[in-house]
Amino acid sequence: MALVTLVEYADAGAEVRAVYDDIMRTRAVDWVNNFWKALAHDPALLRRTWEQVKEVMAPGALDPLVKEMVYVAVSATNGCEYCTCSHTASARKQGMSEAMFMELMAVVGLANATNRLANGLRVDVDERFKP
Amino acid sequence: MALVTLVEYADAGAEVRAVYDDIMRTRAVDWVNNFWKALAHDPALLRRTWEQVKEVMAPGALDPLVKEMVYVAVSATNGCEYCTCSHTASARKQGMSEAMFMELMAVVGLANATNRLANGLRVDVDERFKP
Amino acid sequence: MALVTLVEYADAGAEVRAVYDDIMRTRAVDWVNNFWKALAHDPALLRRTWEQVKEVMAPGALDPLVKEMVYVAVSATNGCEYCTCSHTASARKQGMSEAMFMELMAVVGLANATNRLANGLRVDVDERFKP
Amino acid sequence: MALVTLVEYADAGAEVRAVYDDIMRTRAVDWVNNFWKALAHDPALLRRTWEQVKEVMAPGALDPLVKEMVYVAVSATNGCEYCTCSHTASARKQGMSEAMFMELMAVVGLANATNRLANGLRVDVDERFKP
Amino acid sequence: MALVTLVEYADAGAEVRAVYDDIMRTRAVDWVNNFWKALAHDPALLRRTWEQVKEVMAPGALDPLVKEMVYVAVSATNGCEYCTCSHTASARKQGMSEAMFMELMAVVGLANATNRLANGLRVDVDERFKP
Amino acid sequence: MALVTLVEYADAGAEVRAVYDDIMRTRAVDWVNNFWKALAHDPALLRRTWEQVKEVMAPGALDPLVKEMVYVAVSATNGCEYCTCSHTASARKQGMSEAMFMELMAVVGLANATNRLANGLRVDVDERFKP
Numbered sequence: 054m055a056l057v058t059l060v061e062y063a064d065a066g067a068e069v070r071a072v073y074d075d076i077m078r079t080r081a082v083d084w085v086n087n088f089w090k091a092l093a094h095d096p097a098l099l100r101r102t103w104e105q106v107k108e109v110m111a112p113g114a115l116d117p118l119v120k121e122m123v124y125v126a127v128s129a130t131n132g133c134e135y136c137t138c139s140h141t142a143s144a145r146k147q148g149m150s151e152a153m154f155m156e157l158m159a160v161v162g163l164a165n166a167t168n169r170l171a172n173g174l175r176v177d178v179d180e181r182f183k184p
Numbered sequence: 185m186a187l188v189t190l191v192e193y194a195d196a197g198a199e200v201r202a203v204y205d206d207i208m209r210t211r212a213v214d215w216v217n218n219f220w221k222a223l224a225h226d227p228a229l230l231r232r233t234w235e236q237v238k239e240v241m242a243p244g245a246l247d248p249l250v251k252e253m254v255y256v257a258v259s260a261t262n263g264c265e266y267c268t269c270s271h272t273a274s275a276r277k278q279g280m281s282e283a284m285f286m287e288l289m290a291v292v293g294l295a296n297a298t299n300r301l302a303n304g305l306r307v308d309v310d311e312r313f314k315p
Numbered sequence: 316m317a318l319v320t321l322v323e324y325a326d327a328g329a330e331v332r333a334v335y336d337d338i339m340r341t342r343a344v345d346w347v348n349n350f351w352k353a354l355a356h357d358p359a360l361l362r363r364t365w366e367q368v369k370e371v372m373a374p375g376a377l378d379p380l381v382k383e384m385v386y387v388a389v390s391a392t393n394g395c396e397y398c399t400c401s402h403t404a405s406a407r408k409q410g411m412s413e414a415m416f417m418e419l420m421a422v423v424g425l426a427n428a429t430n431r432l433a434n435g436l437r438v439d440v441d442e443r444f445k446p
Numbered sequence: 447m448a449l450v451t452l453v454e455y456a457d458a459g460a461e462v463r464a465v466y467d468d469i470m471r472t473r474a475v476d477w478v479n480n481f482w483k484a485l486a487h488d489p490a491l492l493r494r495t496w497e498q499v500k501e502v503m504a505p506g507a508l509d510p511l512v513k514e515m516v517y518v519a520v521s522a523t524n525g526c527e528y529c530t531c532s533h534t535a536s537a538r539k540q541g542m543s544e545a546m547f548m549e550l551m552a553v554v555g556l557a558n559a560t561n562r563l564a565n566g567l568r569v570d571v572d573e574r575f576k577p
Numbered sequence: 578m579a580l581v582t583l584v585e586y587a588d589a590g591a592e593v594r595a596v597y598d599d600i601m602r603t604r605a606v607d608w609v610n611n612f613w614k615a616l617a618h619d620p621a622l623l624r625r626t627w628e629q630v631k632e633v634m635a636p637g638a639l640d641p642l643v644k645e646m647v648y649v650a651v652s653a654t655n656g657c658e659y660c661t662c663s664h665t666a667s668a669r670k671q672g673m674s675e676a677m678f679m680e681l682m683a684v685v686g687l688a689n690a691t692n693r694l695a696n697g698l699r700v701d702v703d704e705r706f707k708p
Numbered sequence: 709m710a711l712v713t714l715v716e717y718a719d720a721g722a723e724v725r726a727v728y729d730d731i732m733r734t735r736a737v738d739w740v741n742n743f744w745k746a747l748a749h750d751p752a753l754l755r756r757t758w759e760q761v762k763e764v765m766a767p768g769a770l771d772p773l774v775k776e777m778v779y780v781a782v783s784a785t786n787g788c789e790y791c792t793c794s795h796t797a798s799a800r801k802q803g804m805s806e807a808m809f810m811e812l813m814a815v816v817g818l819a820n821a822t823n824r825l826a827n828g829l830r831v832d833v834d835e836r837f838k839p
Contacts, residue, residue: 316830316832317829317830317831317832318828318829318830319829346836348834348836348837349831349832349833349834350822350825350826350831353825353829353831354825354829364821364822364825367818368818368822371811371814371815371818372815372818375807375811376805376807376808376810376811377777377808377811377812377815381774381777382811382815384770384774384778385777385778385781385812385815385816385819386815386818386819388778388781388782389781389782389785389815389816389819389820389823390819390823392782392785392786393785393819393820393823393824393827395823395824395826395827396826396833397826397827397831397832397833398819398822398823398826400833400837400838401833401834401837402819403837404836404837404839412769414768414769415769415770417769418764418768418769418770418775419770419778421764422764422765422770422775422778422779422782423778423782425760425761425764425765425779426778426779426782426783426786426791426795427782427786428757429743429757429761429791430782430783430786430788430791431786431788432743432746432747432757433743433788433789433790433791434786434788434790435711436710436711436712436746436747437709437710437711438710438742438743438746438790439709439710439742439790440742440789440790440793440794441741441742441794443739443741443797444741444793444794444796444797445793446797
């Protein structure tokens, strides 16, 4: 029930196809997921978003699997079904075991709880935590 | 400007002192941060919360530093100043470099953006992502 | 799967019917959407909410279409499926093109990203931005 | 550092003064808090918001103190400092003890945790919970 | 479409069964809802979460029905479908009438509105509200 | 109290200076605000974020002022102080009057309220709203 139609490869213009090709090549898959097909209505938004994902999620100071798990943590916190499902799938593909997934959820649950305890009681930040 | 006073060690009862002692022993520090001093008004809540933090944040299927960074990611997403500052301090103590912190923020920013693109366009989850 | 039944016109009391009539007259339509039929279990809440929507969304210092797009932006940020769908439909009826919708989503995504970068890095507000 | 100036009684027009008078009379106090003085830049918004607060927070099927505590719970969840402080003050005035406040925070923390566990694991709603 | 399978009683180990038994005994029901069956993949997380729910939601300074309604308020604010449905069912079982539910929603809606008015206008907390 | 130091122009490397120069040139100002000085610890993140802001906020299918107001609406909803202040300043510079700002806040407040009413009552999306 997406609010825009999904732009399939066959119907896409050159700029969109170039992004789809790069997604499939980078991920070594032969399909493009719905998120990109929805963004394709705005080729510039599609390109910018993909370039960011490609750059940000690549190996760097943090391991790609750690990044995927952080992505799942944020998506679960925001209640985004699409990103929770897609990035959990991606994290599993990169080696996240069920035990790792459950521990990740435990941290997410705990952080959400203490965030509200700190906010509700309006606790002042300790001087020692200030950089 | 916390909405409750902070319970100092000298003024704490036995149940609260036992938790404070365990916090300091577990973390190998000689002080207790404000969050726990605010929770101490409800000794059962203090104890339950500390036991959870101790158990969830310990080494397991995930590395403690990864857990701290997930904690920071959730806290930044929820806009919780206290937890963002305290868990960033903790992550740094455990080895998070500035490059790692900045990359973490880049993932958090990106996930928050795509969460809303997916939610705003109401993109359906691909069958292939379903477990 | 609403948590309350939907109150249909035929089953509604006078106070609810008066609101339903005003909704249909104001919007020049011959039906009432589910949101109002759920609120109708509390006629005072129904009336208050409708009066607000009528007053706030009317032409004023801001154009009604701009207001609808702001409504979509907030609903996408909060992940509210019902309001995202209903206000996107309404914005389109008032002239929002697909290009406008996609640009709106681009702004929403970007704002959500930078909100978390600013919150995660705890950047101080510049003096020059203070009113 | 509010983004608009605060409209003091002496500088207010008749419509704003009428609302200020009603706030003070209803609450049996001789001052008006900052929130209303900021809203006063839009007298219609001020009036609508006050009328809602007055109607919604009055005794009804729920006790006013329960309503104030629900208000605090929502405000802590959203991280709104102003409303957390003002409605905690109001709840205390109406009889919320420190033990009640701490238990309220415990429920808020727990609900925020399980909300994310359910959202992160995408648990399906049991048929028995459907109305 | 949960992201983990549901662990049924017949397939559960001793630690998980002990929690399931305690849930059924405490609630005087003969079934366990999906949330716990998902958490059961991490028996320690299951146990910790259940012990918290049992302790926090028990009678104390606040009435259990008030606690359930606060839980619904937080879950609606966070947009968590599972918890909104399960805790609304639980609150109804404990005596929440439809009038009480609708009033609860009215408070939740209003608090969410004023939270954003205060945050958007950046209204300073009045000195008188400070504890 | 930012969690990273602010990188001043004098201390910045060539890549960062190039972005700072482009910010000042594009906005026709002689200073760079704190947000960018914090991001500068990760020159790639700084560049990507600025390029996005520059591209997304430029005139297009939507007017730049409308985009700034949408930015404020999202930032107020998320409770981000920095972005609420900076984008309100920017919207004012581009012509947002006080009446427009107050109406914007009225829409933001209302949308946040009805988002939670729809989510709390779990109202099904009307078939007629589906695209």
